[in-house]
Amino acid sequence: MNPDTLLQDHDALLLVDVQNDFCPGGSLAVPKGDTIIPLLNDWIVSARRNGNPIIASRDWHPVEHVSFDMRGGPWPVHCVQDTKGAEFHPDLDIDNRVVRVSKGTHFDQDAYSAFDSTGLGTYLRRANIQRLWVGGLAQDVCVLATVLDGMKEGFEMHLIRAATRPVDEAQGEDALNRMKDAGAILD
Ligand SMILES: [Zn+2]
Numbered sequence: 001m002n003p004d005t006l007l008q009d010h011d012a013l014l015l016v017d018v019q020n021d022f023c024p025g026g027s028l029a030v031p032k033g034d035t036i037i038p039l040l041n042d043w044i045v046s047a048r049r050n051g052n053p054i055i056a057s058r059d060w061h062p063v064e065h066v067s068f069d070m071r072g073g074p075w076p077v078h079c080v081q082d083t084k085g086a087e088f089h090p091d092l093d094i095d096n097r098v099v100r101v102s103k104g105t106h107f108d109q110d111a112y113s114a115f116d117s118t119g120l121g122t123y124l125r126r127a128n129i130q131r132l133w134v135g136g137l138a139q140d141v142c143v144l145a146t147v148l149d150g151m152k153e154g155f156e157m158h159l160i161r162a163a164t165r166p167v168d169e170a171q172g173e174d175a176l177n178r179m180k181d182a183g184a185i186l187d
Pocket of ligand 1 (some may be wrong): 060
């Protein structure tokens with residue numbers, strides 16, 4: 001699978017939450033989460049060469065966010081704004097031209113999808129984007145929510161199958177089926 005031959009005009013690359021806390025050693029690590037980074041970097045290089053926009057979403061929580069277990073939420077403390085855990089993984093080849101999308105920034109509201117309360121759909125439409133190639137973490141949580149929302153927003157959503165990893169293998173399989181059922185294309 002060669003991104004150079006797949007990327008066309010009106011395509012964008014969307015990297016979901018490739019952050020330290022979601023990689024091995026992080027507070028909410030996805031098993032083998034960092035193994036997708038070399039493949040994502042191949043896509044980044046191709047997108048850059050072809051002039052396709054590159055968007056990187058990040059979980060970007062205030063302290064004592066509603067999703068944290070200390071507040072009765074489902075997750076341990078993770079991706080607190082301006083901490084090491086919230087940084088993009090250092091091996092991810094992103095530069096200043098990559099568009100950052102921060103989500104989950106409200107104290108009292110969580111967001112799994114990169115489209116949730118971020119305005120990303122509007123931005124992409126204004127840039128005449130029709131198709132999105134998606135990879136990142138986690139396949140069964142934020143990638144799933146992002147792909148489903150992207151379909152609802154009217155984009156053709158392509159999941160780069162080898163460039164995502166689940167928290168849980170069985171839920172990961174279920175997530176793939178849900179994406180496929182919603183009309184996303186698994187590449
Ligand atoms: Zn979060």
